[in-house]
Amino acid sequence: MAPVSQPDHMVVEQQLRDVIQDLFQIMVQVNSYDTATHSSNTVLQNSVKTLHSSLLKIYKTANNPTVNLPHIPPELIQYVDNGRNPDIYTREFVELGRKGNQLMKGKKEAFGSFRDVLAEEMCNVFPEMRSDVEMVVKATGGDVAKLPVPKEEVAKKEN
Missing domain, CATH: 1.20.1270 (Substrate Binding Domain Of Dnak; Chain:A; Domain 2)
Incomplete structure (x- = not known):
């Protein structure tokens, strides 16, 4: 397994932090969700969209051939x-x-x-x-x- 370069590692690490933060935001939104107000629905939708874009960034980074990421065995x-x-x-x-x-x-x-x-x-x-x-x-x-x-x-x- 080739060593992971520092810039690649930092990019992936930041993207993972973003996903964790987005998940936390969704958890907070779900916990404080109010069916009576329209704003709760909009905020939750925006949080899910943000999570989706963060996951897409990680997917694109992982599938980019120029990024040197470690291979983790499926086992x-x-x-x-x-x-x-x-x-x-x-x-x-x-x-x-x-x-x-x-x-x-x-x-x-x-x-x-x-x-x-x-x-x-x-x-x-x-x-x-x-x-x-x-x-x-x-x-x-x-x-x-x-x-x-x-x-x-x-x-x-x-x-």
Whole structure:
């Protein structure tokens, strides 16, 4: 997620404050609504129109491709809508990531171990393929020094 620029953040923050203020005004108008007077009706209509224009501003800002806003996963929005704490969602997400990383690390180590055993057996059974096996072991991050020494080299060192 790219960082949100300060001007974009301030614009959206102000627009949200405007919407909250408009909602508060509507709450006050509804609470003090008097069916006998025509002025209450007009004031409430104007408050609803103001809320509508404030919501349109936020909508246009959110859909503007030049505005850099953070992406919030829909799962997180659903989580918060269900009345749960977003910090718990983040903690669960991090724990799942950690478990996935541990699983991948285990797989990587298992495949590395399998590579080393296979390379050793290949060198023992097919000594003529040693250079190819070394090339594959190097390319996959293995240690060529762990491969067994060819029998010819052992015999040369003994003589």
